[in-house]
Amino acid sequence: MAAPSVGLAITTVIGADGGEAAAMEFRIERSTLTDAVAWAARVLPTRSPVPVLGGLLLEAADGRLRISGLDYEASARIEVEAETVRAGRVLVMGRRLLDVCRVLPEKAVECAVEGSRFSLASDGARFGLSVLPFDDYPPLPSLPEVLGEVDAEEFAAAVAHVAVAAGRDDTLPTLTGIRLALDGDRMTLAATDRYRFAVRTLAWKPGAAGAPDSSPADVVVSARRLTEIARSFGRGGMVRLALDGGSAGFELAGMRTTVRLLDGRLPRHDKLFTMTGAVTAQTDRAPLVEAVKRVAVVAEGGSPLHLTFSEGSVLLQAGYEDDVASQRLPAALEGADDLTVAFNPAYLMDALGSFDNPVIRFQLMGPGQRAMVTGRTPGEDPEEGSRPAHQHLLMSARPLL
Structure with a gap:
């Protein structure tokens, strides 16, 4: 039997702007409410000249609670079950x-509008929050036209693979984004900050849920926003993707979010990723990651980390004069007797950390030139001429040792 509600007699209350605010009363589990509020609050601006944009809109009806939030760049809406009184x-x-939801007792929460306050009560604890006016609150953007759907876990992994290469300089806003391109049943995600370039392709289902087959699309979405969205959807299921001329929309299991597209286009990577005549080297990923972390401790002031590949090994070195470090690991080299390249240690770690494969493969054009990093699984036999789904291009530095 459901627990009785607080049964407050409410018809109409006066809002903070002096106008009428709709009465509301519902009951919901504390964990459900907290998770839903946290999901919607992701898009709220830290500072805004419009105070109501710091608000969340709660709407209860027909056994459902809808929580919405927005700013000028993104919006979020989530629906969960709630006993609507x-x-x-x-x-x-x-x-x-x-903040209030996080400290409530782990019991059912009774929520209601009482006068000009929104009250939350649970297991003897009670909070009253001021009600904001509706007049200045903009309408939530509608979801653009749905083009298809993609597996949520694969999408989250793919976004994480490329987001490490996105720029952080807000004066170059396009470079802070991730390219999202659709062509047939393939989705391509790409990001670059001019010093590295990550690309990931994955399968997706165009024309899902009765929508017409989608035509090719090529847009740029904020890397920070897309990472948040993909991570929040990473629990499983199929994410519905929607696009129009100015925004992208994503929807999964009662969660819906939109984000404004960035202007401009990222540079094409096709020619950059052609590594004709490259020297090939490979080594186990886990030992390489540990060695880079270890040796890079002495790489101060942006000094590079050197990798000298030779037959059967790779020597990692960093530091000059007083403080130096080195470590040798087993490695295989094809196309040269030996070769030394140097990388920014942080960029190299970002690249290595974006792979899950047990083996890392380098294609090296030479000192101070392009270097392609990909992952491999022992025993796999890729098709002739095919490109790996995940590729990470780095610009190597001139060795100083």
Whole structure:
């Protein structure tokens, strides 16, 4: 039997702007409410000249609670089950609501609008939050046209693979984004900050859920926003993808979010990724990651980390004069007797950390030139001329040793 509600007699209340605010009363599990508020609050701006944009809109009706938030770049809406006693809506400060949800007892929560406050009560604890006015709150953007769907876990992994190469310089906003390109049943994600370039391809299902077959699309989405979205959807299922001229939308299991597209286009990678005549080397990934971490401790002031490949081994070296470090690992080399290349240690670690494969393969054009990093699994036999799904291009530095 469901626990009785608080049964508050509410018809109409006066909002903070002096107008009417809809009465509302519902009951919900604390963990469900906290997770939903946290998911919607991701998009709230840290600072905004419009105070109501710091609010979350809660709407209860027909056994469902809808929580929405937005700023000028993104929006989020999530629906969860809730025992609706009285349908209605309320606008409250989102981060304060999240703080309250996190400290509530792990019991069912009774929520209601009481006068000009939104109350939350659970197991003897009670909070009252000020109600924000609806007048200045903009409408939530609608979801653009759905083009198809992609596996949530694969999408989250692919976004993480390329996001490490996205730029951090807000004066070059396009380079802070991830290219999302659709062509047939393939999705391509790519990112670059001009010093490295990561690309990941994966399968997707165009024309899902009765939508017409999608035509090719090529847009740029904020890497930070897309990473947050993909990570929040990573629990499983199929993410529906929607695009229009100015925004991208994503929807999964009652969660819906939109994000404004970035202007401009990322440079094409096709010619850059052609490594004709490259020297090939490979080594086990896990020992290489540990060795890079170890040796890079003495690589101060942006000094590079050197890798000298020879038959049967690779020697990692860093540092000059007083402080130096080195470590040798087993490796295989094809196409040269030996070769020394140098990399920014942080960029090299980002690249290596984006792979899950047990073996790392380098294609090296020479000192100070392009170097392609890919992952391999022992025993796999890729098709002739095919490219790996995940590729990470680095610019090597001139060796100083």
